[in-house]
Amino acid sequence: MADATVTAPEHTASSPRRSIPELIAQTEIDLRLFGMVVALLAILLGFNVVSGGKFLTPTNMTTLAVQASGVAIMATGMVLVIVSRNIDLSVGSVAGVVAMTYAILMTDILPGLGIGVGNPFQWLIALALGLGLGALIGLVQGAIIAYIGVPSFIVTLGGLLALRGTVWLLSEGAAVSGLDETFLLIGGGARGSIGGTATWALAIIGCVVVVAGAVWSRRQRRKFGFPLRPMWAEVLLSVVGCAALLGLAFYANRNPWPRGLAERFANENGIPIPEGGLFIPTGFPWPVLLVIGVTVVMWFIATRRRFGRYVYAYGGNPEAAELAGINTRLTIVKIYVVMGVLCAIAAAIYAARLNGATLDIGSSDELYVIAACVVGGVSFAGGIGSIPGAVLGSFVMASLAYGLAFNGVNSPTQNVIAGVVLIIAVAFDTWNRRRGGTR
Amino acid sequence: MAVAERVPLVEMRDIRVAFGGVHAVDGVSIDLYPGEVVGLVGGNGAGKSTLMKALSGAHPPDSGEIRVNGQPQTIGNPRDAKRFNIETIYQTLALADNVDAPANVFLGREIMTRWGTLDEGAMEDATRKVMRRLNPNFRNFRDPVRAMSGGQRQAVAIARAVHFNAKVLIMDEPTAALGPAETAQVRDLIRQLKNEGIGIFLISHDIHDVFDLSDRIGVMYHGRLVGIVRKDDVTPDDVLAMIILGKKPEEATQHELAELELGS
Numbered sequence: 010m011a012d013a014t015v016t017a018p019e020h021t022a023s024s025p026r027r028s029i030p031e032l033i034a035q036t037e038i039d040l041r042l043f044g045m046v047v048a049l050l051a052i053l054l055g056f057n058v059v060s061g062g063k064f065l066t067p068t069n070m071t072t073l074a075v076q077a078s079g080v081a082i083m084a085t086g087m088v089l090v091i092v093s094r095n096i097d098l099s100v101g102s103v104a105g106v107v108a109m110t111y112a113i114l115m116t117d118i119l120p121g122l123g124i125g126v127g128n129p130f131q132w133l134i135a136l137a138l139g140l141g142l143g144a145l146i147g148l149v150q151g152a153i154i155a156y157i158g159v160p161s162f163i164v165t166l167g168g169l170l171a172l173r174g175t176v177w178l179l180s181e182g183a184a185v186s187g188l189d190e191t192f193l194l195i196g197g198g199a200r201g202s203i204g205g206t207a208t209w210a211l212a213i214i215g216c217v218v219v220v221a222g223a224v225w226s227r228r229q230r231r232k233f234g235f236p237l238r239p240m241w242a243e244v245l246l247s248v249v250g251c252a253a254l255l256g257l258a259f260y261a262n263r264n265p266w267p268r269g270l271a272e273r274f275a276n277e278n279g280i281p282i283p284e285g286g287l288f289i290p291t292g293f294p295w296p297v298l299l300v301i302g303v304t305v306v307m308w309f310i311a312t313r314r315r316f317g318r319y320v321y322a323y324g325g326n327p328e329a330a331e332l333a334g335i336n337t338r339l340t341i342v343k344i345y346v347v348m349g350v351l352c353a354i355a356a357a358i359y360a361a362r363l364n365g366a367t368l369d370i371g372s373s374d375e376l377y378v379i380a381a382c383v384v385g386g387v388s389f390a391g392g393i394g395s396i397p398g399a400v401l402g403s404f405v406m407a408s409l410a411y412g413l414a415f416n417g418v419n420s421p422t423q424n425v426i427a428g429v430v431l432i433i434a435v436a437f438d439t440w441n442r443r444r445g446g447t448r
Numbered sequence: 449m450a451v452a453e454r455v456p457l458v459e460m461r462d463i464r465v466a467f468g469g470v471h472a473v474d475g476v477s478i479d480l481y482p483g484e485v486v487g488l489v490g491g492n493g494a495g496k497s498t499l500m501k502a503l504s505g506a507h508p509p510d511s512g513e514i515r516v517n518g519q520p521q522t523i524g525n526p527r528d529a530k531r532f533n534i535e536t537i538y539q540t541l542a543l544a545d546n547v548d549a550p551a552n553v554f555l556g557r558e559i560m561t562r563w564g565t566l567d568e569g570a571m572e573d574a575t576r577k578v579m580r581r582l583n584p585n586f587r588n589f590r591d592p593v594r595a596m597s598g599g600q601r602q603a604v605a606i607a608r609a610v611h612f613n614a615k616v617l618i619m620d621e622p623t624a625a626l627g628p629a630e631t632a633q634v635r636d637l638i639r640q641l642k643n644e645g646i647g648i649f650l651i652s653h654d655i656h657d658v659f660d661l662s663d664r665i666g667v668m669y670h671g672r673l674v675g676i677v678r679k680d681d682v683t684p685d686d687v688l689a690m691i692i693l694g695k696k697p698e699e700a701t702q703h704e705l706a707e708l709e710l711g712s
Contacts, residue, residue, distance in 0.1 A: 229569045230569070232569065233569045233570070233572065233573045234573075235569070235572065309565075312566075313565040313566055314564070314565060314566065315558050315560065315566060318547070318551060318555075318558060318566060321544070321546060321547055322544035322546075322547055322551065322552075322555055323544075324546065325544035325545050325546035325547060326542070326543065326544045326545060326546075328540070328542060329542040329543055329544050329555070330544065330555070330556075331506075331526070332504075332506055332526050332536070332538065332542045333526065333542070333555040333556035333557075334505075334525065334526040334527035334530055334556040334557075335555070335556050392544070392545070392546035393546055
């Protein structure tokens with residue numbers, strides 16, 4: 010009681026000269042994540058050099074980010090799946106079924122019920138039903154895995170086949186197109202981006218959150234008398250975080266609307282077109298904001314909520330979790346429900362980008378999602394892996410694919426390189442962990 | 449005796465547990481009083497751990513009755529047992545290696561903030577306090593427990609049991625993986641907990657450990673309870689004979705005892 014305010018002495022003792030590793034340790038940054046950010050930047054810069062400086066443009070980077078968004082969103086859920094020593098091979102097919110469901114709802118079923126084109130509720134109803142379908146599929150698969158005890162590999166392999174077949178059955182083998190205009194914003198593009206002002210506003214709000222988070226966490230530590238981060242580290246991290254956010258906003262705002270679209274917009278709204286063309290910044294595209302939002306929410310669930318704690322504890326030692334009185338079966342079911350909802354969010358992005366649904370939406374995504382997790386440091390032994398890591402992993406894989414394609418590498422060669430990179434990344438990680446011992 | 453008039457903390461009556469056709473625990477009755485240490489000994493597969501798993505909820509019994517403070521209760525899972533303040537330190541420690549000490553101590557019973565998030569600060573604070581009592585040298589409050597020594601891991605497992613006001617503590621081979629200094633520490637702790645009025649079931653292979661710490665000793669043999677003896681009434685050799693022969697000393701024939709003498 011009385012000793013709540015006593016400061017813990019360890020860590021606070023300071024010697025005048027400190028080594029660089031010690032200084033880095035004091036910032037408490039996750040070296041793995043930091044390494045991945047460096048690797049990602051290196052890949053992007055590398056492609057930029059190879060392409061003679063044509064690769065690193067705001068337009069390319071925006072397209073790349075939008076292309077990676079579906080896999081990135083599903084990867085955040087796959088982290089929990091793999092951490093809990095399971096696998097989900099069905100994510101691509103779930104996304105396919107839900108995307109087809111959105112398309113059929115908006116083109117056929119809802120108009121048939123009198124909720125026609127232009128009805129502001131049409132896309133909301135379709136989206137809600139799609140998310141519900143994703144959750145339901147997750148619930149069924151999760152329940153079979155947790156309560157009947159069929160291995161997740163088998164259940165979701167069955168799901169992969171059965172749900173892909175369902176896509177065909179739903180659409181009678183045809184692609185469906187023509188979705189609600191508002192729904193299409195989810196897919197990004199010039200109109201599906203929030204524009205220059207909102208982008209700056211979001212970045213500034215992000216900065217406030219970063220600084221407030223640092224202050225709050227320092228206050229918490231002081232309240233319990235735990236060792237504090239040195240002040241220079243706090244300031245450095247906050248400054249770097251804010252600079253990154255503002256830099257991203259600046260970069261995204263350098264991406265203009267396509268000329269034709271901008272001129273049409275100007276003519277429709279009676280805006281005079283200046284000489285040299287009209288520059289309308291696109292800012293952050295909606296799918297990228299969805300990735301950021303999903304990452305933050307999933308990170309929060311994984312690290313700050315009881316459910317996340319149970320997922321990691323179960324992955325570390327299933328028996329211990331059971332003996333601690335955790336309802337492990339329910340936890341597994343919840344993981345698959347979350348996974349299903351995330352597949353449905355990814356499906357919305359896919360369907361909106363295509364303005365409809367094809368039969369192969371999401372096919373092979375399970376492989377890219379699992380690869381993203383693994384590159385992002387999620388261990389198949391269970392219990393280890395982070396949400397931001399998997400998101401970074403999906404951007405690394407997407408950058409490779411996009412960069413190779415941009416530099417004229419054909420698709421089979423891209424696959425060869427992606428496969429080799431996957432194995433090398435995991436081999437390096439395994440070696441690094443063994444060397445480091447504890448991590 | 450005064451003890452006999454008090455209500456036992458727990459009473460297990462005619463407990464049976466079978467795995468397939470094997471009777472791992474076959475009609476065992478045993479009780480435990482406040483401030484008492486009951487040692488459980490027996491060879492490998494004698495049923496000690498299985499009997500205790502019936503009490504801790506890890507493996508509920510097929511039949512039999514468990515009374516807590518005189519009331520018949522059902523213990524169907526570990527959560528039930530914890531609700532009755534029956535805490536267990538498993539031989540394997542049952543720690544999640546990938547999370548830190550506070551997360552393990554509070555696993556399944558996390559302190560939450562009013563926002564519904566994990567109150568890491570409060571949990572770490574409480575863990576620091578309980579560790580100050582158990583193992584003052586303990587410093588790793590942020591590292592995954594995998595990185596810790598056997599003694600530190602043991603301390604985490606014990607902290608988990610004692611932090612939540614255990615009334616009954618089941619310790620399954622608590623010193624098996626420890627060095628001499630750490631073993632002494634655990635023994636001191638057992639005496640301290642006993643003085644606080646906690647009842648302890650102590651499973652051990654080490655007959656000297658058991659003699660040193662226990663008030664009564666239960667001997668199991670092939671799923672049956674050979675007998676419960678007061679420590680002061682027997683010698684270690686008597687208990688050893690019970691473990692090996694599966695009979696009380698007075699039931700064993702001179703011939704059997706003589707063979708034991710020759711063997712040892």
